[in-house]
Amino acid sequence: MAIPIPGQPVRGSESGAPIMAVFDLLGRRWAMGIIWNLSRGPQTFRGLQNACETISPSILNSRIKELKQALIVDRSLEGYHLTPLGEELFTLLKPFGAWSINWAKTIVPKNPEKWDKCGDDIENQNSK
Numbered sequence: 239m240a241i242p243i244p245g246q247p248v249r250g251s252e253s254g255a256p257i258m259a260v261f262d263l264l265g266r267r268w269a270m271g272i273i274w275n276l277s278r279g280p281q282t283f284r285g286l287q288n289a290c291e292t293i294s295p296s297i298l299n300s301r302i303k304e305l306k307q308a309l310i311v312d313r314s315l316e317g318y319h320l321t322p323l324g325e326e327l328f329t330l331l332k333p334f335g336a337w338s339i340n341w342a343k344t345i346v347p348k349n350p351e352k353w354d355k356c357g358d359d360i361e362n363q364n365s366k
Contacts, residue, residue: 241307263308268293268301270331273310273320277328280316 242248242262244255249265251258264270268290275281275289287298302318305311310324320328335356343350 241304263304266301266304268297269305272298272301272305273324273328273331276311276318276320276324280314280319282317286318 242259244259246254248254248259248262271290287293309321311318312321339353339356342353
C-alpha cells in the first residue's frame with residue numbers, strides 16, 4: 239500500500255490536507271506502536287517485532303516500508319531508528335500518552351492504579 243500523500247485524497251478526506259494524510263498514515267495498524275518502540279532507540283527487525291508483541295512479520299515489514307517512505311523511520315547498522323522527522327513527530331505524540339492515562343482513569347475509574355505502569359513508561363519516554 240502506498241503512503242498517503244499530502245494534496246491527494248486520503249482515507250477520511252478528499253482534500254488531501256497534510257494533517258489528514260499524516261492521520262491516515264499513523265492510523266494504520268501498528269504504525270504508532272512502531273514509532274513508540276523506536277523512540278527508545280534503534281532496534282533490529284526481530285527486536286522490534288518482540289517489542290510490538292503480537293505484530294506479524296508481514297505487517298511489520300509493510301509498516302516499516304511505509305514509515306521509511308514517509309521519512310519517519312530509517313535503517314542503519316544499529317537497526318531501525320527514527321529519523322529527525324520521526325523524533326519530532328514522537329515529541330508531539332508523547333503528551334497524548336499522559337492524556338490517555340487520565341482518560342483511562344476517568345472512563346474506567348475502577349482500579350485506576352492499574353494504569354500507573356503506563357505512566358511510568360511515559361515518564362521514561364519523557365526523560366529522553
